[in-house]
Amino acid sequence: MTQQHSAETAQAARPAPLAPATVPEAVTSAAAERPDWWRDAVIYQVYPRSFADSDGDGMGDLEGIRTRLPYLRDLGVDAVWLSPFYASPQADAGYDVADYRAVDPMFGNLLDADALIRDAHELGLRIIVDIVPNHSSDQHEWFKRALAEGPGSALRERYHFRPGKGKHGELPPNDWESIFGGPAWTRVTEPDGRPGEWYLHLFAPEQPDFDWDHPAVADEFRSILRFWLDMGVDGFRIDVAHGLVKAPGLPDLGSHDQVKLLGNDVMPFFDQEGVHAIYRQWRTVLDEYAGHRIFVAEAWTPTIERTAHYVRPDELHQAFNFQYLSTHWDAAELREVIDRTLDAMRPVGAPATWVLSNHDVTRHTTRFGNPPGLGTQLRLPGDRALGLRRARAATLLMLALPGSAYVYQGEELGLPDVTDLPDEVRQDPAYFRGAGQDGFRDGCRVPIPWTRTGSSYGFGEGGSWLPQPSDWAELSVEAQTGAPGSTLELYRTALAVRRARPDLGAGDAVEWLDAPEGVLAFRRGDFVCVANTTGEPVKVPAYGRVLLATGEVSVTGEQAEVPADTTVWWTRA
The missing domain is CATH 3.20.20.80 (Glycosidases)
Known part of the structure; x- marks a missing residue:
């Protein structure tokens, strides 16, 4: 559902x-x-x-x-x-x-x-x-050749291949973990069928890291x-x-998250x-x-x-x-x-x-x-x-x-x-x-809706790869x-x-204005932005004409009431 x-x-x-x-x-x-x-x-x-x-x-x-x-x-x-x-x-x-x-x-x-x-x-x-x-895919031609050619292959030098630790090389070369969970190393089976070297992948095993040296x-x-x-x-x-x-040397990290x-x-x-x-x-x-x-x-x-x-x-x-x-x-x-x-x-x-x-x-x-x-x-x-x-x-x-x-x-x-x-x-x-x-992450990747009707709201005639x-x-x-x-x-x-108004994105500073607790107010030339992050309406000065607001702003004389969780753009122009 x-x-x-x-x-x-x-x-x-x-x-x-x-x-x-x-x-x-x-x-x-x-x-x-x-x-x-x-x-x-x-x-x-x-x-x-x-x-x-x-x-x-x-x-x-x-x-x-x-x-x-x-x-x-x-x-x-x-x-x-x-x-x-x-x-x-x-x-x-x-x-x-x-x-x-x-x-x-x-x-x-x-x-x-x-x-x-x-x-x-x-x-x-x-x-x-x-x-x-x-990193590349493990299906990249370089990596496939590196596996096929075995230890000593010049192609292996373009990735991080290392011998393992332990008596028989059965342990990863260091203690790094994958961003996706589990060890950041995978051991390969060599062309002769024996367990062999390990390669580094900070993400999935299908994503071997390049050696940029x-x-x-x-x-x-x-x-x-x-x-x-x-x-x-x-x-x-x-x-x-x-x-x-x-x-250098791919050192152990120890106890870190x-x-x-x-x-x-x-x-x-x-x-x-x-x-x-x-x-x-x-x-x-x-x-x-x-x-x-x-x-x-x-x-x-x-x-x-x-x-x-x-x-x-x-x-x-x-x-x-x-x-x-x-x-x-x-x-x-x-x-x-x-x-x-x-x-x-x-x-x-x-x-x-x-x-x-x-x-x-x-x-x-x-x-x-x-x-x-x-x-x-x-x-x-x-x-x-x-x-x-x-x-x-x-x-x-x-x-x-x-x-x-x-x-x-x-x-x-x-x-x-x-x-x-x-x-x-x-x-x-x-x-x-x-x-x-x-x-x-799939939750933010669901195909977007274009129309009110259809099997995928206009995304495509064949439905969508994740359900909407x-x-x-x-x-x-x-x-x-x-x-x-x-x-x-x-x-x-x-x-x-x-x-x-090119001045909106220009520059490298804002002029902060006095504002009630929980409210941000800053000026940029004749433009003022007020953001109320609180759950209650707040009163602020009316900084001019309302250009745009995300909620109903009530202006009475020189004072304005900004609703909860609302941002307002003002201009004096």
Whole structure:
């Protein structure tokens, strides 16, 4: 059984009608041509298998994405980031790549990729693709040859093959654990049938880690970058950007909570100084190409200050702000992480990035509907109406901050996590490992609804690879388009206002204003953002004309009442 909730619950947090989401064409064109477009860009993440299915096989594909590009243009985003669509056995939803220069047949082919990139550019959208340099699939030609050729093979030097410990090599080479749970080592059977060496995989056993000390690995990835740059992509999101280099000698870690992606511990397999030399080399490749292309790092580091090292002027352009993503809906916590982020990025001249959801964590509509402290992966539906109200307010806060913002597909519809998927349909490898990450990432990956009717709400004619909840008809694009106060129209209007006011994403600071406890208020020129994170209405000064709000704001003279869990944009212009 999937979740059963009424349409009334889904609509509970809707405020009064919003202003029309229109932006002059000249504003759109100018934004698309700016050389520093990425500094304040709104980038939309597409998870290809769950966005749109063109051939009715139940799985999203590149052609499906291409047909929906006008929707993304009209939503008002600047760029589209595509999660992996490369040739892959799909042991980890495409993050196990067998061929970095080929499209997996489930998604289409290279001609489909070319058509998608060309159409996006014609619509004024940029395309950013995932690149996965920490590990390959165990079906990658290099790894298959390494196994077949046995100990001493030159191909084994491109991965981390080691003899085991113990009298007969029966123990792993060190005590590292996989992010997905269990040992980070798997022992191979050699060509002669005997138990042999072990290989390192920080993730699933089907994802052996590359050894970046080997020059062939660096050469290969520079070639892969050029292949896709020649195809016309506008940048790369670097998966596990913090993990490529391991500490010399692969030392034991001892008693640490190794399986957490984000924490305060320094790990010998994450955030090593050697990664920065790699990215300086990559930057020289990118700078050979015209068109203002970018790198975005998925870098889980102990602190925001460490994250800033990845975006120094000669390295990458952006790095995801996971500390912000994991912050509770709490004014004091939010202000602290906002200040720390801006302070960390300012010395290196990089823009801050802000993100609330992605394909690896519980959607923020569900996180914010549960008590704090449950983490970014959980299996509780929580208070749906409360979660949606807070999520909408958090989005308007995020879009008012200086820097670049990331939107995960479906959040503009207010989609919750699907927390009651049957075990038999789950595909997250962390779920089957039984440890490590909680293993419930499938809940945020359920295909999004486009229409009120159909076997998959317009996702595709053949159903969907993960079952959708029965109440998603009223959360669909069709149901919300033009609907006063809908979450989709809130996003469209907010992005239109942001694009028409370039000062919103510009700069590297905010001016904090005095506000009641539990309320954030900051000024940026003639613009003021007020976010009430409390569960009660609060009174604040009326800072001018209300541009946009996630709830009904009552203004009386020079004072305004802001409802619980509501964000307001004001302007004096």
